[in-house]
Amino acid sequence: MMNEGKQKILEAARATIIEHGIQGTTLRGIAKKAGFSTGAIYHYYNSKEAILYDVMDEGLGEIRRIATVSIEDKKEAREIIQEIFDGMQDRLKKDAESRLQFYLAHEAMLGNVELQNKFKEKYEDWINRVEAIFVRAYGVERGPSTRAVAAWTMAAIDGMVLQTLLNVQVVESEHTNRILEYLLQDGFTHFFKIIGNEQR
Template identity: 35%
Template sequence: MARKLVPEQHEGKRHEILEAAHRCFLRHGLQGASVSMICKEAGISPGHLYHYFPSKEAIVEQMADEYLARLHGVFGRQRETGDAATVLLSEIWSMESWEDTAHCRILFELLAEAGRNERVRAILARNTDGVRVLLSQVLKAGQERGEVDPALDPEHTSAMLIAIVDAAPMLPLMVPGIRFDESRALITTMVRRFLRPEGQV
């Protein structure tokens, strides 16, 4: 008789496989990482893996959904601050070095995959839409308080700001040696100046 896993054990193993896949995807890319590589990283056989995920594509989709929900959840936890720049930059300010941004680079792999995979594209769009709604609300509240330029369209502006923050982890790849603290401060200054109403110091 096959041993049945309780739900907690099942989910725990799925999480271990997703973490192993995440490491493989960072090293080899979504296209380059094979099922055998993921199995080796997770310390399981292919047959064992397929007990939890029917395919590599299912792993990618689940990882994308959970990763983006976790990453963008930071914005949700900061929404009560009321300051649009603080909410937007909360993920960056929770980090201490470029090494802390390494896990964010999986987003670049997901973006590339979204160009080929409609289901991954839908996952990206769904998660981004959730963050855009949150940030739009924060921007509108800031406009009502006179803290955000009223000429800015909240929906469009939130999309542009998300793109800026999501691209930040690329900096050390494009400019080796660029300092993290200074880069973070410059991004913060750029966002605050962009949102500030005209004529406000």
């Protein structure tokens, strides 16, 4: 079926991009990895660009799936925090996907508006989830400040992923993890207390 071939091509394209970067990704390479002839690719996609677009699309979809912590869960604060931590840990490990993300970010910066919108969507979704968790876990009221804290949290994770991908091992992950744990358990509690007071 059409979709099966598309899937193969997308998978091959994703793998090639991660391996060689977008510049190093040629149709020939994708075709070879997908087990197709060059021409066959054009049954599924009209241009290289179209393939890359779909890779981006799926790549960002993937991210959404990574956000495993559901807003609807009825769990204890402690438990939720553990899940966030695990989710973050998880993301720090998924090299390949993260790398793809940064490639896409790169592309988006080049002025690909559609991709920028996808990123906006994704960030909004993710920040919403984080905010909702904060609200329930720390008993704080939703407001611009909780949203901003959520945005900073996302930012910190992204930045740490970047450091990891860059092989910048300035600090042992053991320590960065402990800081994260402290933050989630006590840091935010105190933090939201301060913010809560200041807001009034």
